[in-house]
Amino acid sequence: MTTAPEVGRDRRRKEDARLITGRTNWTDNIQLPGMLYVAFLRSPMAHARIRNVDVSGVLGQDGVVAAYTGADLAAEQGSLPCAWPVTEDIVIPDHPPMAVDEVRYVGEAVACVVATDRYVAADMLELIEIDYEPLPPVLDMEAALAEGASLVHSDKGTNASFTWPFSAGDVDAAFGDDAVVVSRRYVQQRLIPAAMEPRSVVVAPEGDGYTMWSATQIPHVLRLMLAMVTGIAEHQLRVVAPDVGGGFGSKLQVTAEEVITLLLAKRLRKPVKWTEGRTEGIQTTHHGRDQIQKVALAADRDGRFRGLKIELLADMGAYLMLVTPGVPLLGAFMFPAIYKFDAYSFTCTGVFTTKMPTDAYRGAGRPEATYAIERLVDEMAVELRMDPMELRRRNWIKHEEFPYTTIATLTYDTGNYEAATEKALQLFGYDKLRAEQADRRERGDAVQLGIGISTFTEMCGLAPSRILGQLAYGAGGWESASVRMLPTGKVEVVTGSSAHGQGHETAWSQIAADQLGVPFEDVTVLHGDTRVSPKGMDTYGSRSLAVGGTALVQACDRVVDKAKRIAAHMLEASEEDIEFEGGTFRVRGTPEPATTIQEVALATFAAHDLPEGVEASLDSDATFDPENFSYPHGTHLCAAEVDTETGMVKLRSYVAVDDVGVVINPLIVEGQVHGGLAQGIAQALYEEAVYDSEGNLLTSTLADYLIPSAADLPEFVTDRTETPSTTNPLGVKGVGEAGTIASTPAVVNAVVDAIRQFGVNDVPMPCSPEHVWRAIQEAGGEPATTLGRGPGR
């Protein structure tokens, strides 16, 4: 049977049937006999010593089963893990799941109540007596590093967690007297990932072990970490990620609530459930971004880039969580982006504050880096009075120069920035929009037009284990897959990658269908359960397809190799003469005799007549560890209208041309780009987590934290170019984060470009009406007649 290849088809998703009918299996749907509910009492103070906690008023109340303080569980709760100690002298404070003697951010858990009813558990929190001794909050990173600053962890003697330096080339020479230098200070505001499904966890004692269902991206990593934190043996823990409603990094975590719920199920020998409320989630699910970036770009007068200097302060929050300190380091390699430099220096200091810890959020380090370099390039274009696209062209790696090792030591295997840019410019109508911009400026329209460019790349397919080891990460970056050939020729694919909206069940079916020559419908994809898919590194960093998809290809290859031996025996030919195509084994050069992979599967199951020394199974496993990252890239162009009287920004058009390598399912890829764009635009225009001067999180509802709605976003124009990755046999690069990484600077570049003639050269994110209006007012409020009439003019 030969059919058209599955790879490259707009297959509708297998996942959708259950999702559009409401027949899903979210963690919070789970009801078990005798199930108990836990609610957490959380700190209302940013920083305080706990003088006393008294839960005695709760005990004995109707429906109450137990109540515990952090001190009650101190001996068994362990410390929440940080798996990425980025330097040898990194300061990693203890992080008890429930605070024992000090609270360090608003929302930190201090006690819990277990009851037979969720409402009762929540009610009882009011009856807990707690006496706090206020300590000074630490909220500003720069002030936190000053002499005599109040300390988040007084026993550590410093608010600095680590300083991580990198340097290549002669930076002083690059920034010499003859260089044109543009220096800026950018702030990556704190963001709240806000997956739509709140976190939820259910733990049930089963036999001598425990099953945990959790809304997590990382069931495998979570099981290992729970074993290490609680001392419960790994083989007695099963972790299931059922349907998971989005993550964006926020569910790449080992949380206090998971640990405590497990310990409660262990103590009480009953199933226990916890589901967060949205305000609770906004306060205590890890945050993203939050960096101060001091950046400088040096170039020759003719626009050739010479050097780049980056100094970061990265807000860790109160503790280091799973990969908190590693996030800014992922950015360290990406500041040079697609450009060639003689020299580069980078340093990042991680700073403790009395805020919710930060950790991975879609892009994780790479959006911050891309923002800084793409903003800087635009500013340099103004300085040099060049068109910003022309400046990029002069400095990017040309397509014939690949593979190219950047100043940050990454080797980009393939790419074609010229092709993606050409396509984007055509779709966008760049020249026409520039002409309209000039007209509006000439007329002095209240609504001005700005054009923003982002020519980005990213490192994806996390990650080569060898490199992770060099970066002091606590684990490898491989991924596993298993293929089970059932007697009827149907296929079960087991993947260690755990999807939460990405459509693995569909894309993995397409890959297996092509590799094995079986119908798409005959493949079932199993994932997200450590008992079903025992090995995995899970889903983050745009890794699933490039790493996990490759493992699947290799497992399929092994199935075919095994089947080939048996087919040769069945066809009475030598194995070397057997060829396999479209699910059929044939003797080379002859149409008959032939046998299908389904027939081989049945014959293998029967095992009546297998060749000598061949086992009765076609099932195969593979674990793939990439040699290199993959490097998606693209050119994004944004046209923004800015009302100079109100500061309101309206996106008029947005064009994204992405090169993500070979595409398995164009429908899914486009969806990933769209969703990524929405989140990147949200950082540029709408979202910001705001703490007040006491350390209270002001943006603690979805009414205060502004996630864009359908009415706030434009229709995106997307297209692709395709230069296959050479680091995996599928030629794929990853697409989960591309839109988020590229779009933030494209939008802010457009906003600044629209009001450049007022003398504005930056607008702090988010570019809200207030921020835009203030930027115009602070620059004098009047357009200059000669000053910076726009790049290139």
Place this chain on the structure above:
Amino acid sequence: MSDVRVALRVNGRAVEATVPARLGLADFLRDRLGLTGTHLGCEHGVCGACTVLLDGIAVRACLMFAAQAEGGDLWTIEGLHADGRIADLQEAMARHHGLQCGFCTPGFLVTAAELLAEGGRPSEQEVREALSGNVCRCTGYQGIVSAVLETARHRADRGDGPRDGEGAGRSLPAG
């Protein structure tokens, strides 16, 4: 804690129950009736994941008590699906990839069902405005908007008018 008796129709069937006066409508649907297709995304009326149709009007099940649905005719995603009346919309959502994690999806389908029941040919901007009370974090909305626009167009081409007993809510005074 006082209990109250509540009687209503859910997905076309009579339901009677004694519930705590403070029991939320979404919890009633999810925990008591097992209708877990109604999702709680924020429990403060912003995200729209819990949207259900009550007497033809899209309402937030997280902002109502079960007792407030007394005497009502309530439809959840399960009932709308079984009934077949949004089959075209569901099909269009899948075809346009209007969902990824799918957590917000039932809320969008219910909100769109209300809009589509009005009939007519809404513009893209009208659809975007009508959906602006629902939050999706995955899709960027484009697939959802396309699915709703296409479904409206197909229905209008077939001459489907507003359905009896549905969609009237949008022209009624709020409350």
